[in-house]
Amino acid sequence: MLQNILCFLxxxxxxxxxHAFYPMQRAQKDRLIQRLxxxxxxxxxxxxxxxxxPYECDGLSVYRQVPALVVLPETVAQAQAVLQLCHAEKxxxxxxxxxxxxxxxxMPLENAVVLSLAKFNHILNINKAGRxxxxxxxxxxxxxxxxxxxxxxxxxxxxxxxxACTIGGNVAExxxxxxxxxxxxxxxxxxxxxxxxxxxxxxxxxxxxxDTAGFDLLALMHGSEGLxxxxxxxxxxxLPRPELAQVVMAAFDDVEKAGQAVGDIIAAGIVPAGLEMMxxxxxxxxxxxxxxxxxxxAEAILLCEIDGTSESVSDFITxxxxxxxxxxxxxxxxxxxxxxxxxxxxGRKAAFPAVGRLAPDYYCMDGTIPKSALPTVLRQIAxxxxxxxxxxxxxxxxxxxxxxxxxLYDANKPGELQRTEDFxxxxxxxxxxxxxxxxxxxxxxxxxxxSMCVQxxxxxxxxxxxxxxxxxSERLLNPGKAVPTLHRCAxxxxxxxxxxxxxxxxxxxx
Amino acid sequence: MQEAILRQQIEHACMAGTAxxxxxGNSKAWYGREITGETLNVGEYTGITSxxxxxxVITAKAGTKLSDITSALDEHKQRLPFDPPCFGETATLGxxxxxxxxxPRRPYAGSCRDFVLGCRMINGKGEVGxxxxxxxxxxxxxDISRLMTGSLGTLGLMLExxxxxxxxxxxxxxxxxxxxxxxxxxxxxxxxGSTLPVTAMAADGSQIYxxxxxxxxxxxxxxxxxxxxxYDDGLQLWKDIRxxxxxxxxxERPLWRISVPSDAPFQIMEDMHEHDxxxxxxxxxxxxxxxxxxxxxxAAAKHAGGHATLFRGGDRAGERFSPLSExxxxxxxxxxxxxxxxxILNPGRMYRDL
Numbered sequence: 020m021l022q023n024i025l026c027f028l029x030x031x032x033x034x035x036x037x038h039a040f041y042p043m044q045r046a047q048k049d050r051l052i053q054r055l056x057x058x059x060x061x062x063x064x065x066x067x068x069x070x071x072x073p074y075e076c077d078g079l080s081v082y083r084q085v086p087a088l089v090v091l092p093e094t095v096a097q098a099q100a101v102l103q104l105c106h107a108e109k110x111x112x113x114x115x116x117x118x119x120x121x122x123x124x125x126m127p128l129e130n131a132v133v134l135s136l137a138k139f140n141h142i143l144n145i146n147k148a149g150r151x152x153x154x155x156x157x158x159x160x161x162x163x164x165x166x167x168x169x170x171x172x173x174x175x176x177x178x179x180x181x182x183a184c185t186i187g188g189n190v191a192e193x194x195x196x197x198x199x200x201x202x203x204x205x206x207x208x209x210x211x212x213x214x215x216x217x218x219x220x221x222x223x224x225x226x227x228x229x230d231t232a233g234f235d236l237l238a239l240m241h242g243s244e245g246l247x248x249x250x251x252x253x254x255x256x257x258l259p260r261p262e263l264a265q266v267v268m269a270a271f272d273d274v275e276k277a278g279q280a281v282g283d284i285i286a287a288g289i290v291p292a293g294l295e296m297m298x299x300x301x302x303x304x305x306x307x308x309x310x311x312x313x314x315x316x317a318e319a320i321l322l323c324e325i326d327g328t329s330e331s332v333s334d335f336i337t338x339x340x341x342x343x344x345x346x347x348x349x350x351x352x353x354x355x356x357x358x359x360x361x362x363x364x365x366g367r368k369a370a371f372p373a374v375g376r377l378a379p380d381y382y383c384m385d386g387t388i389p390k391s392a393l394p395t396v397l398r399q400i401a402x403x404x405x406x407x408x409x410x411x412x413x414x415x416x417x418x419x420x421x422x423x424x425x426x427l428y429d430a431n432k433p434g435e436l437q438r439t440e441d442f443x444x445x446x447x448x449x450x451x452x453x454x455x456x457x458x459x460x461x462x463x464x465x466x467x468x469x470s471m472c473v474q475x476x477x478x479x480x481x482x483x484x485x486x487x488x489x490x491x492s493e494r495l496l497n498p499g500k501a502v503p504t505l506h507r508c509a510x511x512x513x514x515x516x517x518x519x520x521x522x523x524x525x526x527x528x529x
Numbered sequence: 530m531q532e533a534i535l536r537q538q539i540e541h542a543c544m545a546g547t548a549x550x551x552x553x554g555n556s557k558a559w560y561g562r563e564i565t566g567e568t569l570n571v572g573e574y575t576g577i578t579s580x581x582x583x584x585x586v587i588t589a590k591a592g593t594k595l596s597d598i599t600s601a602l603d604e605h606k607q608r609l610p611f612d613p614p615c616f617g618e619t620a621t622l623g624x625x626x627x628x629x630x631x632x633p634r635r636p637y638a639g640s641c642r643d644f645v646l647g648c649r650m651i652n653g654k655g656e657v658g659x660x661x662x663x664x665x666x667x668x669x670x671x672d673i674s675r676l677m678t679g680s681l682g683t684l685g686l687m688l689e690x691x692x693x694x695x696x697x698x699x700x701x702x703x704x705x706x707x708x709x710x711x712x713x714x715x716x717x718x719x720x721x722g723s724t725l726p727v728t729a730m731a732a733d734g735s736q737i738y739x740x741x742x743x744x745x746x747x748x749x750x751x752x753x754x755x756x757x758x759x760y761d762d763g764l765q766l767w768k769d770i771r772x773x774x775x776x777x778x779x780x781e782r783p784l785w786r787i788s789v790p791s792d793a794p795f796q797i798m799e800d801m802h803e804h805d806x807x808x809x810x811x812x813x814x815x816x817x818x819x820x821x822x823x824x825x826x827x828a829a830a831k832h833a834g835g836h837a838t839l840f841r842g843g844d845r846a847g848e849r850f851s852p853l854s855e856x857x858x859x860x861x862x863x864x865x866x867x868x869x870x871x872x873i874l875n876p877g878r879m880y881r882d883l
Contacts (some may be wrong), residue, residue: 146790147722149718149790151790195666199665203639203643204666207643216856220856220859221856222860223854224857227835228790228834228835228836229636229788229810230640230679232850232852233853233879234861235678235680236676236860238642239671242668242671242672247671259723259724260724261724262724282583283583285582285585285696286605288606288697288699327726328724328726328743328747328750330747330749331744333746334746334747335744387666387667389581389586420584420664420665454662454663454664455662455667456662456666459667463668463669471670474669474670478657479659482656482658482868483673485868486671486867487671489860489863489866489867492863501670501671502671
């Protein structure tokens with residue numbers, strides 16, 4: 020019946036309606052598999068429900084969709100052939116690394132082929148003298164640092180999922196970590212990429228030199244969430260491992276004093292390697308969980324890490340202690356050994372799972388604000404927390420203004436999830452109003468599509484689509500992610516956690 | 530000066546298909562290819578719009594003089610970490626970012642684009658948009674403000690730019706060691722791989738210069754470790770290198786900038802004369818005075834793993850930047866189309882067909 024109605028419609032409209040109503044037709048899927056067999060080993064094509072199921076989501080498990088097919092090419096030529104084929108057949112493609120992303124960027128689409136880069140897991144070259152490494156996109160973030168540690172070198176960006184997440188995914192999300200303030204994001208630590216366009220063209224961007232001719236396409240690829248090209252090789256910058264790192268923990272009887280201390284440290288001309296803050300609820304949860312030695316009666320604590328040569332660490336630690344004392348710290352502790360340093364960090368790194376024990380569910384926000392807005396934003400969150408009757412634990416990358424408020428709730432209580440989402444929506448809007456951003460490091464993916472409308476107007480969104488079309492005019496590569504169409508604006512994003520069970524519970528979250 | 534006037538001029542040019550030549554302080558008119566077009570003057574669109582030292586972020590209008598920005602930062606003992614050259618007193622923030630210029634500190638602190646956090650801009654259709662922002666971590670939307678950096682005004686007119694800034698060094702010292710270029714490349718890469726706070730390295734063929742910045746005690750230790758002689762006026766030396774005021778740069782011949790991996794050997798082409806070269810960026814940026822044909826220099830730079838720019842002098846009508854691959858050029862053209870469909874913004878400034 021539907022088919023009969025459709026035949027009267029314009030071809031384009033018909034196509035889009037069919038698309039909306041039907042998963043990929045059996046015949047088309049069979050033809051695609053037949054053609055894929057010509058370019059891939061049979062073991063690299065997954066087509067059965069059991070095989071496809073594990074790919075239905077990434078680290079944001081509330082959004083699920085089983086794809087039409089999953090392919091796992093082993094060589095650039097194979098990946099290229101897959102893209103050429105999908106481009107010719109007008110089949111959508113979603114690239115995927117380790118699937119640890121927190122915004123649904125690698126969530127499949129119903130009619131899409133998931134292009135897994137899992138088999139691209141080789142370190143191709145390590146240049147000790149030039150301090151660079153050429154790696155395949157499926158190499159894990161931490162594996163790079165491990166492979167070069169005997170040379171006294173490391174790869175600086177350290178997203179919390181670094182034992183599992185891949186460098187290709189890091190580039191796609193422009194991943195951060197705890198040390199961004201001093202060492203930058205992924206975009207600051209990558210020198211070159213090889214990408215495949217949706218048409219299957221292999222393009223080299225940069226290499227081992229510090230810049231390239233033409234537009235900075237290398238920067239544009241970072242954080243493009245798999246919409247512009249598929250990354251098949253990454254050249255990263257390696258840094259000499261600092262001689263020493265020390266951390267100071269300072270407690271405050273007032274959150275605003277702690278916020279002020281963050282500004283004071285920066286004003287004193289100090290650039291900490293890490294500068295983190297936790298509020299009372301987060302401290303208590305973390306201390307009960309990790310026994311890091313935090314004072315549980317404090318309203319806030321700061322963790323300020325300094326690294327460098329032993330001389331400069333000692334100079335700056337003295338300066339940091341002075342500033343914190345002056346800012347009204349009620350208690351201070353400076354790590355005297357590597358094990359003490361790790362212990363002081365243990366509580367912060369366990370903060371998410373620790374908070375997860377306080378309530379059946381929590382909802383993690385990822386907004387950024389100017390540091391000066393911190394007291395105002397915190398006060399407002401506290402007011403809303405009372406209004407909604409939902410407790411909030413706050414952990415921040417305070418040095419760069421990236422906040423992760425964790426709203427505690429119980430999804431089994433009728434209406435509570437909705438209230439939590441409303442609350443979250445207001446926090447992200449407040450971030451934008453305060454001069455910040457709806458996402459500091461988790462990405463937009465499918466999760467924050469609606470919040471994008473809060474941050475950007477129609478002209479900007481159209482410009483984003485124009486950039487997308489410049490790379491992929493048929494919008495076949497990870498379509499529908501990262502940039503919302505003009506008419507959608509409703510829900511707000513979240514990292515949904517049920518009963519304290521995080522996706523990838525083995526990973527540290529901070 | 531009103532933003533509306535700039536927007537109107539672009540809208541009119543878009544409708545009429547008139548090429549525009551964007552000018553800030555006109556201090557870098559010699560850079561890139563020579564173009565003709567109606568002047569779009571941004572030099573009067575000035576002012577620091579926000580600067581809170583504890584945020585480590587400054588936002589200013591594109592026509593603001595670079596010198597005004599550095600003095601505002603100096604007052605709070607902060608600086609632009611990428612150490613941009615001015616090449617003249619009239620240099621503006623917009624021009625600096627549009628050229629993507631960075632100074633001697635670049636390999637150790639990061640480049641101009643690394644510190645661009647956001648911009649407000651007008652595209653070739655006269656549409657105003659804000660991208661990025663004033664916070665350090667921000668992954669909402671494509672990174673258009675970094676794409677604008679170094680695009681020579683061919684994608685849009687930047688109105689306002691936000692940059693991350695950092696505190697000044699506490700102490701600084703410059704030392705020099707004797708060595709030819711090959712020794713220099715080896716030594717510079719060696720110390721870049723150490724934990725010492727080296728923030729600039731250069732070589733002129735007979736001496737290798739190292740700048741060390743940090744707390745007094747760490748500088749003292751580093752100076753001892755590197756050895757050599759203390760250089761008396763390090764501040765002036767690095768300023769002269771950055772601004773091309775060394776006698777080396779006083780020459781009639783075309784000046785080439787060759788960007789290669791820092792450990793690329795000195796000998797990247799046949800028949801090299803040491804006195805025609807100056808090496809900066811710890812080996813990664815090499816200056817060459819040469820009348821050789823562009824194709825030859827482009828090919829040598831490519832062979833060494835990098836690219837070349839005819840920086841000053843030479844043929845302003847020919848190509849001045851290393852040729853792009855076919856795939857890259859296709860993306861460049863489609864991006865140009867995405868921002869400036871009528872091709873009115875600085876057409877041909879970067880590449881003849883762009």
